[in-house]
Amino acid sequence: MARLGTETAFEVLVKARALEAKGRDVVHLEIGEPDFDTPRNIIDSACDALHNGFTHYGPSAGLPQLRETIAQYVSETRGVNAAPEEVVVVPGGKPIIFFVLLALAEEGDEVIYPNPGFPIYESMIDYVGAKAVPIRLREEMDFRLEVDELAGLIDDRTKLIIINSPQNPTGGVLEKKDIDGIARAVGDRNIMVLTDEIYSRLIFEGEHHSIMSVDGMKERSILLDGFSKTYAMTGWRMGYGVMRADLATHVARLMTNSVSCTASFSQMAGIEALRGPQESVEAMCAEFKKRRDVMVAGLNKIKGFSCRLPKGAFYVFPNITGTGWPSKKLADALLEEAGVAGLSGTAFGDFGEGYMRFSVANSIENIEKALKRIGNWTQKNL
Numbered sequence: 001m002a003r004l005g006t007e008t009a010f011e012v013l014v015k016a017r018a019l020e021a022k023g024r025d026v027v028h029l030e031i032g033e034p035d036f037d038t039p040r041n042i043i044d045s046a047c048d049a050l051h052n053g054f055t056h057y058g059p060s061a062g063l064p065q066l067r068e069t070i071a072q073y074v075s076e077t078r079g080v081n082a083a084p085e086e087v088v089v090v091p092g093g094k095p096i097i098f099f100v101l102l103a104l105a106e107e108g109d110e111v112i113y114p115n116p117g118f119p120i121y122e123s124m125i126d127y128v129g130a131k132a133v134p135i136r137l138r139e140e141m142d143f144r145l146e147v148d149e150l151a152g153l154i155d156d157r158t159k160l161i162i163i164n165s166p167q168n169p170t171g172g173v174l175e176k177k178d179i180d181g182i183a184r185a186v187g188d189r190n191i192m193v194l195t196d197e198i199y200s201r202l203i204f205e206g207e208h209h210s211i212m213s214v215d216g217m218k219e220r221s222i223l224l225d226g227f228s229k230t231y232a233m234t235g236w237r238m239g240y241g242v243m244r245a246d247l248a249t250h251v252a253r254l255m256t257n258s259v260s261c262t263a264s265f266s267q268m269a270g271i272e273a274l275r276g277p278q279e280s281v282e283a284m285c286a287e288f289k290k291r292r293d294v295m296v297a298g299l300n301k302i303k304g305f306s307c308r309l310p311k312g313a314f315y316v317f318p319n320i321t322g323t324g325w326p327s328k329k330l331a332d333a334l335l336e337e338a339g340v341a342g343l344s345g346t347a348f349g350d351f352g353e354g355y356m357r358f359s360v361a362n363s364i365e366n367i368e369k370a371l372k373r374i375g376n377w378t379q380k381n382l
Ligand SMILES: Cc1ncc(COP(=O)(O)O)c(C=O)c1O
Pocket: 032, 091, 092, 093, 094, 095, 118, 164, 167, 168, 196, 198, 226, 227, 228, 229, 234, 238, 239
């Protein structure tokens, strides 16, 4: 258990709530979830499913009708031929990380993962006893990775490479040439790629490129996607993986051994999410873009902060080295003294030192309030 890490966002949320309980006002920019409600048509279809008897256990790999819908959606959006047997529905995107690492990596194996990156990757690689090999995301490349550097990290022990685009915490988006380069670096070696595309529908500039779409890569790719971010469904716990059918069978068995299945009525709502009107996704994305613009412009006016314009997801990742403060100390001070909850870059790995992450899943009004508070705090303290 000592090897298992955590996701600091939940801890900062608890700390912020404790301050609020003492009467302090806190602007919440720490947690990574849309502040919007789940679209009405999806809620209605879950209610209908409950009334229609979807209150029982279902197959571990997911209801056949949802697996079919996901296979179709992935085939269309990634330009591949995905079959229902290659889909496993799980409670949230996170279990795919957990199950895939349990299934594929063990002591003696190496797993390459983005750093700064979603903390559960490193935590789970350590937990299964494999060696976590970080690939640094570079600010000067808008937080993309350097493909040659990645190629240099691959060796005979490399079992899995994890990539994530659009990226948490930086908002970086991999370009077509990066994806092609990664596929070339993998070549015909016996290496799988876990491609975390949970933010694929939240892109502000450019397009989403999946490594699954590259010729010859479908068999080596495990796609992670889900409903949490795209349809504001974080509390529903709905996600999925798409992978070779033999691996999908193993992951489904891990489902049987852990949670049995994903909630049946949620799965029925998932069909409506993918097949129903998509305007709410576009509206949310447009709103995140507006907020991003306000946040980045505001941060760049504050002493010691410099912030690139993220191309996707709903986070900004300013460089704070100009403040002269270490990230964790600065994040603590901003929460306790300024009433702004954000995360230290180090919550996302060692290469997050010198940065902070703020989520823009909050109103423009609150974002402006946070900017004012951070500005006042820096004037007093720097
Ligand atoms: C990169 C990334 N992958 C996966 C997840 C997990 O999403 P879910 O809430 O669907 O488990 C998150 C959530 O923050 C994330 O940022």
